[in-house]
Amino acid sequence: MTTTVQTREKVWHNPRGWRALTVVSHTNIGRRFMLTGLFFFLVGGLMAMLMRAQLAFPDQAFMSAEIYNQLFTMHGTIMMFLFALPMLEGLGMYMVPKLIGARDLAFPRLGAFGYYCYLFGGLILLSSVALAMAPDSGWFMYTPLSSDVFSPGLNSDFWLLGVTFVEIAAVTAGIELMVSILKTRTAGMSLSRMPLMAWYLLVTSVMVVFGFPPLILGSILLELERAGGLAFFDVARGGDPLLWQHLFWLFGHPEVYIIFLPAAGLVSTLIPVFARRPIIGYRALVLAVITTGFISFGLWVHHMFTVGIPKLAQAFFSVASMLVAVPTAVQIFAWLATLWAGRPRFSLPMLWIFGFLVVFVFGGLTGVMLALVPFNWQVHDTHFVVAHMHYVLIGGMLFPLVAGIYYYLPLFTGRMPSMQLGRWGFWLFFIGFNVTFLIMHFTGLMGMPRRVYTYEAGLGWDIPNLISSIGGFIMTAGVGMVLLDLVLHGRYGRKAPANPWQGDTLEWTLRLPPPNWNFDTLPTVNSRHPLPVFPGHNTDASTEPMPSWLPDMSHGRRETLGCHPVSGKPVSTIHLPGNSWWPFVCALSLAVLCVLLLIRAYPLAAASATLSVALLSAWSWYNGPRKAHALAPSDPDQPPLHFRGLDSPGLWGANAGLMASGSLFMSMLFGWFYLWTVAPLWQFPEQTPLHWPLLTGVALLCSLAAWGYRRLLTPPKQGLTRSVLIIAGAGALALMLLVAQIRLAPLAVREQAHDAILLVMLLYLLMHVGVALLATLLQARRAALGLVSAELSYELPIVRQLWRYAVLVAWALLLVLIAFPLSWGVY
Amino acid sequence: MLRIPPHHPIQLPLGLVIWATWFVAVYGGLSVSCALAAPDPAAGPLTPINALLGLLTLVVTLFLLAMARYCWRGASAPEAGEHAFIARLAGAAHVIAAVSTLATGLPILVLPPCV
Numbered sequence: 001m002t003t004t005v006q007t008r009e010k011v012w013h014n015p016r017g018w019r020a021l022t023v024v025s026h027t028n029i030g031r032r033f034m035l036t037g038l039f040f041f042l043v044g045g046l047m048a049m050l051m052r053a054q055l056a057f058p059d060q061a062f063m064s065a066e067i068y069n070q071l072f073t074m075h076g077t078i079m080m081f082l083f084a085l086p087m088l089e090g091l092g093m094y095m096v097p098k099l100i101g102a103r104d105l106a107f108p109r110l111g112a113f114g115y116y117c118y119l120f121g122g123l124i125l126l127s128s129v130a131l132a133m134a135p136d137s138g139w140f141m142y143t144p145l146s147s148d149v150f151s152p153g154l155n156s157d158f159w160l161l162g163v164t165f166v167e168i169a170a171v172t173a174g175i176e177l178m179v180s181i182l183k184t185r186t187a188g189m190s191l192s193r194m195p196l197m198a199w200y201l202l203v204t205s206v207m208v209v210f211g212f213p214p215l216i217l218g219s220i221l222l223e224l225e226r227a228g229g230l231a232f233f234d235v236a237r238g239g240d241p242l243l244w245q246h247l248f249w250l251f252g253h254p255e256v257y258i259i260f261l262p263a264a265g266l267v268s269t270l271i272p273v274f275a276r277r278p279i280i281g282y283r284a285l286v287l288a289v290i291t292t293g294f295i296s297f298g299l300w301v302h303h304m305f306t307v308g309i310p311k312l313a314q315a316f317f318s319v320a321s322m323l324v325a326v327p328t329a330v331q332i333f334a335w336l337a338t339l340w341a342g343r344p345r346f347s348l349p350m351l352w353i354f355g356f357l358v359v360f361v362f363g364g365l366t367g368v369m370l371a372l373v374p375f376n377w378q379v380h381d382t383h384f385v386v387a388h389m390h391y392v393l394i395g396g397m398l399f400p401l402v403a404g405i406y407y408y409l410p411l412f413t414g415r416m417p418s419m420q421l422g423r424w425g426f427w428l429f430f431i432g433f434n435v436t437f438l439i440m441h442f443t444g445l446m447g448m449p450r451r452v453y454t455y456e457a458g459l460g461w462d463i464p465n466l467i468s469s470i471g472g473f474i475m476t477a478g479v480g481m482v483l484l485d486l487v488l489h490g491r492y493g494r495k496a497p498a499n500p501w502q503g504d505t506l507e508w509t510l511r512l513p514p515p516n517w518n519f520d521t522l523p524t525v526n527s528r529h530p531l532p533v534f535p536g537h538n539t540d541a542s543t544e545p546m547p548s549w550l551p552d553m554s555h556g557r558r559e560t561l562g563c564h565p566v567s568g569k570p571v572s573t574i575h576l577p578g579n580s581w582w583p584f585v586c587a588l589s590l591a592v593l594c595v596l597l598l599i600r601a602y603p604l605a606a607a608s609a610t611l612s613v614a615l616l617s618a619w620s621w622y623n624g625p626r627k628a629h630a631l632a633p634s635d636p637d638q639p640p641l642h643f644r645g646l647d648s649p650g651l652w653g654a655n656a657g658l659m660a661s662g663s664l665f666m667s668m669l670f671g672w673f674y675l676w677t678v679a680p681l682w683q684f685p686e687q688t689p690l691h692w693p694l695l696t697g698v699a700l701l702c703s704l705a706a707w708g709y710r711r712l713l714t715p716p717k718q719g720l721t722r723s724v725l726i727i728a729g730a731g732a733l734a735l736m737l738l739v740a741q742i743r744l745a746p747l748a749v750r751e752q753a754h755d756a757i758l759l760v761m762l763l764y765l766l767m768h769v770g771v772a773l774l775a776t777l778l779q780a781r782r783a784a785l786g787l788v789s790a791e792l793s794y795e796l797p798i799v800r801q802l803w804r805y806a807v808l809v810a811w812a813l814l815l816v817l818i819a820f821p822l823s824w825g826v827y
Numbered sequence: 828m829l830r831i832p833p834h835h836p837i838q839l840p841l842g843l844v845i846w847a848t849w850f851v852a853v854y855g856g857l858s859v860s861c862a863l864a865a866p867d868p869a870a871g872p873l874t875p876i877n878a879l880l881g882l883l884t885l886v887v888t889l890f891l892l893a894m895a896r897y898c899w900r901g902a903s904a905p906e907a908g909e910h911a912f913i914a915r916l917a918g919a920a921h922v923i924a925a926v927s928t929l930a931t932g933l934p935i936l937v938l939p940p941c942v
Contacts, residue, residue: 191836192912287916291923294843298850298931310941313857315934316850323927566836567909673855677862 033090044078056469068453076139101186114172116587121165174208200265213664218247238753275342288327321371352403363391384444415493429478435471521548701734709800833901834910838917842924884932895921
C-alpha cells in the first residue's frame with residue numbers, strides 16, 4: 001500500500017498552541033532541551049560577568065560577600081547541571097535517531113517527561129535567586145558548611161531538591177539514549193558500522209546511568225539530615241562529612257567526562273567531513289571512548305587529596321588520573337592524523353574545532369599537573385584550579401558544541417550560518433577566553449584563593465584580575481556575536497543545499513529541515529559511510545540496491561525498526577507511543593511534590609506523593625498496547641510488532657533503570673562500610689535492631705514472586721490472572737513483613753548514623769518491593785482484560801525484573817546488615 | 828569468565844569492569860586494613876598489607892592478559908566474521924585493563940600503606 005505525505009503528516013502530527021505540551025517527538029524535545037539549556041547558559045554567563053566585575057579591582061564593594069557566595073554557587077550549578085549536560089543530551093536526543101536511521105527514540109514519552117523534570121527543576125533552582133535565597137555553599141555543597149547548622153535557611157534545600165529533580169531528567173535521557181542506540185538502529189548498522197557519535201553517546205549514556213545515582217543518594221541523605229534531623233554527615237552522631245565528598249565526587253569526576261565525551265563525538269564526526277577522508281583509527285577511538293568511560297570513575301579522590309587520605313591511596317588515584325590522559329591523547333592523535341592525511345577545509349565549524357584542539361590540550365596538560373599530589377596540594381583551592389577547570393570544560397565542551405551547532409544548523413533550520421559573523425564570534429570568544437583564563441593560571445600560582453569576593457591591593461593580583469575581567473567581557477562579546485548569527489540566519493541565511501558540508505552519515509540523506517518522521521522508509525546500510533562522499537574510501541560499500549523498511553503508515557501507528565544490538569539485523573517493528581499529556585502532568589505533579597518538600601509542608605507532600613504514584617501508574621497503564629493495535633495484522637514482509645515477543649525495548653529500559661538503582665544501592669552500601677570503618681564516633685548498638693526472621697521472610701517471599709514470574713514466561717499461560725494474583729499475594733505479604741520490620745526496629749535515627757543508614761536501606765527495599773507489587777497488581781488487571789496474554793506477553797519479563805531486583809536487594813541487606821556484622825562480632 | 832565467547836559484546840566492558848573491581852578492592856582493602864591493624868610506618872612498604880595488595884594486583888593483571896589472548900585468538904578464527912570486530916576490540920580493552928591494573932598498583936612496591 002502506498003503511504004502519502006498526508007498520511008505520514010497525520011500519523012506524526014505535532015499540535016500547536018497549549019497542546020504543544022503533549023508533543024513527544026525527539027526532534028521537538030531535543031530542541032526544547034537545547035533552547036532551555038541556552039537560556040540557562042545565558043543566566044550562568046551573566047552571573048560570571050557579575051563576578052568578574054567584582055574581581056576586576058581590589059577592595060571593591062560592588063557586591064557583598066553573601067551575594068558573591070550565591071553567585072559562584074549558582075554559576076557552577078547552572079553551568080554543570082542546567083546547561084552542559086542537558087544541552088548535550090538534547091543534542092543527542094535530536095541527533096541519535098537521525099544518525100542511526102530511526103524515526104524516533106525508543107521511549108518518546110520518557111524523553112518528554114525528562115524534559116519537563118529538567119525545566120521544572122531548573123526553574124525551582126532559579127527561583128531561589130529571585131527569592132534571594134540562592135544556595136551559597138559552592139556547587140559541591142560540602143558538609144558541614146551546607147548542613148542545617150551552618151546554612152540554616154532554605155538555600156541549600158533549593159539546591160538539593162532542585163538538582164535531584166534535574167538529575168531525574170539526566171538519568172531518563174541516559175536510559176533513553178542507551179536503549180535507542182542499542183535497539184533501534186536501522187538494518188545493517190552493526191556495531192562496527194555505527195557512526196562514532198553514536199559510540200560516544202552510548203558510552204556517555206551508560207556513564208550517566210551509573211554516575212548520577214551516587215549524587216542523588218548524597219542529596220537525599222543530606223536533605224534528610226537537614227529537614228528530618230537524621231545523622232549521616234555529623235561526626236558527633238557517628239557520621240562523617242567526608243562521606244558527602246566521596247558521594248559527590250563519585251558523580252562529579254565522571255561528570256566531567258560525561259560532558260566531554262559527547263562533545264568529543266562531535267569532533268570525531270566533524271573532522272573527517274572537513275578533512276575529506278574517513279577518520280583514521282576508528283577502532284582505536286572506540287577503544288579510547290570505552291576506556292575513558294571506565295577510568296574516569298577511578299579518579300574521584302583526586303578532588304580530595306588534601307583531606308588526609310594515606311599516601312598510598314592517593315598514589316592509586318594519582319596514577320589513575322594520569323592514565324585517563326592516555327585514551328584522551330589517542331583521540332587527539334587520531335584527529336590530528338586524519339587532518340594530516342586529509343585535505344582540510346577551514347569552514348566555520350572547523351574554526352571552533354581548531355579552538356577546541358588548542359584549548360583542550362592545554363587544559364588536559366594542566367590536568368596531568370594536578371594529578372601529581374604535591375603540585376595539587378600546592379595549588380589546591382587557588383585560581384589555578386579555576387583556570388584549569390574552565391580550559392577543560394569550555395575547551396572540551398563549549399568549543400565542540402558550537403562547532404556542532406554550526407555543523408547541524410542546516411538540519412535545524414534548513415539555512416546556512418553567516419561565515420562573516422561566525423568568524424567574528426569565534427575570534428572574539430577565543431581571544432577573550434584565553435585572556436581571561438590563561439592569565440588566571442598565574443593569578444592562582446601567585447596564591448590567590450578561589451571563592452573570595454575581594455582581595456587587598458598590593459598582593460600582585462590586581463593587574464591579572466583586571467586582565468581576566470577584560471577578557472571575560474571580550475568573550476561575552478563573542479557569545480553575543482554567535483547568538484546574533486544564530487538569530488539572523490533563520491531569516492537571512494542562505495538556503496542550505498542538500499548535504500551542505502558533504503557529510504558521510506545518514507542524517508544528511510534527510511530533507512533540510514527533516515520531517516517529524518525523519519525517514520519515509522528506513523534504509524539498509526552496508527558501510528560506515530552510507531553516503532559515498534569519500535572517493536576511494538568506500539570500498540566496503542556495495543552497489544547492489546538495498547531493501548528499505550517500514551514504508552507503510554496507513555495503519556496509523558508510529559513505528560521504527562527494532563534491531564539485534566550487535567549485528568543490527570532487524571528483529572521487530574517497534575510501535576512508538578504518540579503525543580500525550582502524561583509526561584507533562586506527571587512531571588508537574590513531581591514538581592509540586594518538590595516544592596512542598598522544600599517548604600516543608602509534609603502532610604501535603606505525602607498527599608502529593610500519593611497522587612504522583614497514582615498518575616505514574618495511570619501513565620504506565622495507558623502506555624501499554626491497546627488490544628486493537630497489538631493484535632492488528634502486520635505486513636508479512638516486515639518484522640513482527642514488538643508486542644509479540646519477549647525482548648522489548650521496555651525490558652531494556654527496565655534493566656537500564658535497575659542498573660541506575662543498583663548504582664544508588666552500591667553507593668548506599670559504600671556509605672555503610674565507609675562510616676563503619678572511618679567515622680570516628682560510629683557506634684554499633686549492643687544488639688542489632690533488626691529482626692532477622694522478618695527480613696529473611698521478606699527475602700524468601702520476594703524470591704517466590706520472582707520464581708512465580710519465571711514460570712509465567714513458559715507457555716501455556718492459562719489462568720494467568722490467578723497466577724499473577726498469587727504472586728501479588730506473596731508480594732503483599734513481603735511488604736507487610738517489611739513494614740513490620742521497620743516499625744518494630746528500635747531505630748534512633750536522630751541520634752546515631754548507624755540507625756539512620758539502616759532506616760534508609762530498609763526504605764529503599766520497601767520502595768522496590770512496593771513498585772514491584774504495584775506493577776504486579778496492575779498486570780493482574782491487565783491480564784483479566786486480555787491486555788496481557790499468551791499472545792501479548794512482553795510485559796511479563798519486565799515485571800519479573802522488578803522482582804528479581806527486589807530479591808537481590810533483600811538478600812544483600814540480610815547479608816550486609818545482619819550476617820556480616822554478626823560474623824565480625826560487632827553486635 | 829574465559830568461557831564467555833570472545834565475540835560476546837559483554838567482553839567489551841568486562842576487562843575494565845575487572846579493573847574497576849580490583850581498584851575498589853585495593854582502595855577499600857587498604858582503608859579497612861589500616862583501620863584494623865595499621866603496621867609500623869618504619870617498616871615502609873615491607874608489610875603484609877602491601878604483600879597482599881601486590882599479589883592481588885599481579886593475579887588480576889595476569890588474568891586480564893590471559894583474557895586478552897583468548898579474545899584475540901577468537902578474533903582470528905575463520906568463522907569470526909563481523910564478530911572479529913568485537914573480539915579484537917575486547918582483546919585490546921583487556922590489555923588496557925591489565926596495563927592500568929599494573930600501573931595503578933605500582934605504588935604498592937614503594938609506599939608504606941597507612942601513612
